[in-house]
Amino acid sequence: MTADAPERAPRVLIADDQMLIRTGFRLILTARGIEVAGEAADGAEAVAAVRDLRPDVVLMDIRMPVMDGLEATRHILAAAPDCRVLMLTTFDLDRYVYTALSLGASGFLLKDVTPEHLAAAVRLVGTGDALLAPQITRRLVERYAAEAERTHAPVPDGLTALTPREREVLTLMGRGLSNGELAAELVLSEATVKSHVARIFAKLGLRDRAQAVVLAYETGLVRPGDQPRRRADGN
Numbered sequence: 001m002t003a004d005a006p007e008r009a010p011r012v013l014i015a016d017d018q019m020l021i022r023t024g025f026r027l028i029l030t031a032r033g034i035e036v037a038g039e040a041a042d043g044a045e046a047v048a049a050v051r052d053l054r055p056d057v058v059l060m061d062i063r064m065p066v067m068d069g070l071e072a073t074r075h076i077l078a079a080a081p082d083c084r085v086l087m088l089t090t091f092d093l094d095r096y097v098y099t100a101l102s103l104g105a106s107g108f109l110l111k112d113v114t115p116e117h118l119a120a121a122v123r124l125v126g127t128g129d130a131l132l133a134p135q136i137t138r139r140l141v142e143r144y145a146a147e148a149e150r151t152h153a154p155v156p157d158g159l160t161a162l163t164p165r166e167r168e169v170l171t172l173m174g175r176g177l178s179n180g181e182l183a184a185e186l187v188l189s190e191a192t193v194k195s196h197v198a199r200i201f202a203k204l205g206l207r208d209r210a211q212a213v214v215l216a217y218e219t220g221l222v223r224p225g226d227q228p229r230r231r232a233d234g235n
Contacts, residue, residue: 017065058085170200
């Protein structure tokens with residue numbers, strides 16, 4: 001593929017127990033050139049469909065019969081680690097979204113998402129990135145991190161291998177900063193920030209930014225209420 005060639009649109013599986021939601025999302029995505037590989041009405045069907053259809057992205061409702069979206073996400077990512085899961089929820093502070101991010105989901109969408117945002121989110125996650133709205137995600141993680149079953153996760157071996165700069169980048173990611181904001185905060189180019197982020201993911205075995213945010217909280221690098229530091233010039 002040449003540098004000018006368009007990226008292939010991801011193939012999507014829609015998992016939701018409401019037929020109207022599935023139908024609406026299918027129409028929105030196909031109208032924007034995104035293939036819907038299949039649908040599932042519950043978590044068990046979603047697990048089976050991922051095995052059979054190998055979609056790139058799963059739009060996963062959290063609350064479904066037979067098997068809920070959390071358990072389905074656990075099974076899917078264990079069997080198909082390259083698959084990306086976007087959680088669908090009615091509330092932006094749904095406590096189960098935090099658990100989903102911990103399990104490896106790449107982000108979440110409200111069910112009243114606009115058609116344009118839905119298509120853009122699927123394409124973004126399909127490239128391997130995570131869908132994180134910094135303010136909402138930070139509130140979400142802060143609210144439920146302290147209520148997790150363990151107060152702090154065991155520190156991964158790779159965390160000790162991070163350089164001081166990489167630990168700083170990971171901490172700021174945990175506080176919700178985007179790559180552009182990280183570049184401004186640390187007075188680095190965005191390309192350099194991306195290199196740091198890639199090395200952090202490799203050393204810690206992280207799938208994406210969503211897992212980095214959760215890890216930063218669960219290991220105590222970031223605590224609820226922490227705010228990004230500012231440079232001495234006040235910018």
